[in-house]
Amino acid sequence: MRIRPVAADELTALQDIERAAGTVFHAVGMTAIAEDEPFPVDVLEGYRSQGRAWVAVGDEDRPVGYLIGEPVDGALHVEQVSVHPDFAHRRIGEALLAHAAERARDEGLTGLTLTTFTEVPWNAPYYERLGFRVLGEAELTPGLRKIRAHEAELGLDRWPRVCMRRD
Numbered sequence: 001m002r003i004r005p006v007a008a009d010e011l012t013a014l015q016d017i018e019r020a021a022g023t024v025f026h027a028v029g030m031t032a033i034a035e036d037e038p039f040p041v042d043v044l045e046g047y048r049s050q051g052r053a054w055v056a057v058g059d060e061d062r063p064v065g066y067l068i069g070e071p072v073d074g075a076l077h078v079e080q081v082s083v084h085p086d087f088a089h090r091r092i093g094e095a096l097l098a099h100a101a102e103r104a105r106d107e108g109l110t111g112l113t114l115t116t117f118t119e120v121p122w123n124a125p126y127y128e129r130l131g132f133r134v135l136g137e138a139e140l141t142p143g144l145r146k147i148r149a150h151e152a153e154l155g156l157d158r159w160p161r162v163c164m165r166r167d
Contacts (some may be wrong), residue, residue, distance in 0.1 A: 001092060003099045006053040006066065011044045013063045014055070014082075021082040028120055030159060039080070044068065047079070054099055056083070056092045067096040069104075069112075073141035075165065076104035078114040094130055101166070111167040115147060118160040132164040139165075 006014065018038035025034035047053040047068040055063040065083035069076045078100060083092045101112055114132070116123040124134070140148070144163050151161065 001056050001058060001064075001090070001095060002061075003054050003056050003095060005051065006044075006048045006055050006063070008045070008048065010055060010063055011041045011048065014038070014044055014053075014066045015041070017063060017066060017084045018080070018082050020084050020086075024085055024122070025120075030117075030120070032155070032158070039068075054096060054103075056087075056096055058087075065092040065096055067100050069100055071107070071109060072113060072143035072147070074109060075111045075113045076100055076107075076109050077143070077147065078112055081114075093126075097130060097166075111165055113144060113163060113165045115144075115151060115161055115163050118162050120159075124162055124164065127164050127166075130166070132166040135163045135165055139163075 015038040022034050022036060025031070044053065047070070050070075052070055053068045054066065056065040058064055064087040065081070067078060067081040069078045071077070078097070081093055081096055097112065104112060112132070114127065116127060118124045128134075135144070140163055148161070148163065151157065
């Protein structure tokens with residue numbers, strides 16, 4: 001598995017990965033998440049054109065997972081990380097996060113942040129195993145508060161969510 005920047009002609013492949021990865025949410029009763037549409041191509045292009053989108057590719061150089069992020073209050077905020085379920089349990093998500101951490105370090109950012117569901121095994125418990133910690137309310141930066149407010153507007157707070165950070 002190799003990680004590299006996303007190519008312009010791969011943006012719809014990212015959407016396909018997201019749709020496939022979302023289907024596993026059916027198993028935990030989160031149908032709305034499972035059926036949620038991925039980011040539009042123009043939004044993905046924004047991340048790509050800013051150098052903030054990476055894919056994990058296999059032998060055929062075809063994306064099987066991706067990560068997009070943006071700087072938020074001195075850290076790289078992971079907006080989305082997804083792996084196609086056909087390639088699950090191969091540490092691809094972990095590799096994408098490690099790559100993002102290296103890029104963040106190169107840019108002088110202090111860590112990675114993300115928001116996630118607390119009760120989904122491949123969300124908060126997974127990130128904790130990778131060294132992320134749950135941030136308390138007093139630790140939330142203005143940017144993270146804004147992200148959480150936007151998520152609440154989208155209805156994501158129907159399920160318990162947290163902000164997490166790895167220095």
